[in-house]
Amino acid sequence: MMPSSPTLESLIAQVRSGLENGPALDRLTLAVGLANRLGELGENLIGYYVDEARRDGASWAEIGTRLGVSRQAVQKRFIPSEAGMRGRGQEGFWDRASADLKTAVKLAREAAQARRKTYLGTEHLLLGLAGQPDQTTAQALARCGADPVTIRGAIDGRVGAPQSEPLPDETPFTRLALRALQHALREALLMNQANVGSEHLALGLLTIGEGIAHDVLINLGVSYERLREAVKEVTADPAAAAQSEQSVQPAPGRPEDGQS
Known part of the structure; x- marks a missing residue:
C-alpha cells in the first residue's frame, strides 16, 4: 500500500491556518517557502534511495533509466560538488550551516x-x-x-x-x-x-x-x-x-x- 501523501487541499489549509487573517501576499510568501521545503524533501527522498540502489550494486546508468534521464544527468544531480554545496536550492548549504x-x-x-x-x-x-x-x-x-x-x-x-x-x-x-x-x-x-x-x-x-x-x-x-x-x-x-x-x-x- 502506498503511503498517504500531502494533497493540494491539505497544503492550502496548512498555509491558511498560519495566516488566516493576514494579507494575501503574506500567504503567498508562506506558500513559496512551503513549496521549496517540499521540493527539498522530495529531492532528498529520491537521493536516499539512489544511495540505497548504489549500495545494492545498481549502476548509474540503471538509476538514470529509472529516473528517465541519462547516466551523466543523474550523476550531476546526485553526486555533490563544492559549487553545488554553495548554491543548490533557495539557499546554499553553507547558508544553513551552524x-x-x-x-x-x-x-x-x-x-x-x-x-x-x-x-x-x-x-x-x-x-x-x-x-x-x-x-x-x-x-x-x-x-x-x-x-x-x-x-x-x-x-x-x-x-x-x-x-x-x-x-x-x-x-x-x-x-x-x-x-x-x-x-x-x-x-x-x-x-x-x-x-x-x-x-x-x-x-x-x-x-x-x-x-x-x-x-x-x-x-x-x-x-x-x-x-x-x-x-x-x-x-x-x-x-x-x-x-x-x-x-x-x-x-x-x-x-x-x-x-x-
Whole structure:
C-alpha cells in the first residue's frame, strides 16, 4: 500500500491556518517557502534511495533509466560538488550551516594542512568535530566511546600525526567528504531542523558507509543508532553532559590539530 501523501487541499489549509487573517501576499510568501521545503524533501527522498540502489550494486546508468534521464544527468544531480554545496536550492548549504559546523570544517582544514595533505577528507572532518570538546557533538561521540583523544589517536595511526610545517595550500573536499556533508543535510531534514549542525555531520560520516572516519567510528564501537540517541541525550541536558565528559579532556602538553 502506498503511503498517504500531502494533497493540494491539505497544503492550502496548512498555509491558511498560519495566516488566516493576514494579507494575501503574506500567504503567498508562506506558500513559496512551503513549496521549496517540499521540493527539498522530495529531492532528498529520491537521493536516499539512489544511495540505497548504489549500495545494492545498481549502476548509474540503471538509476538514470529509472529516473528517465541519462547516466551523466543523474550523476550531476546526485553526486555533490563544492559549487553545488554553495548554491543548490533557495539557499546554499553553507547558508544553513551552524556556527559549530563551520568551525568544525575550519578545524578540519587546519588538521589536513597540519598533516601536509592536499585534500580534506572524512578523517579531517572527524578531527574537526573532535577539536571542539565542549560542543555537544564531541560529548555525544565521547558517550559512544569515541572521545577526542581516542579519535585523534585512531586517525593519527591511520594517516600520520601533524608535522612541524603545515601546508599553506587550499585543501579541496574529497568526494567522500562532500557526500558526508550532503548526508549531514539529510540528517537535519530527518530531524526536521532548518540548520545543519556538527551533530548532523557526525551522523553523516556514518551513513556514507565508507571512508576513514566511518571505519574509525565503527572500529570504536560507534553505531548510527547509538550516536543519534547520544546526540538527543546531550542536547536535552547539556550541563550534565559537560560534567560527565570532564574526564575525557585532551592530554596535557599535546598540541591540538593544526597547531603543531
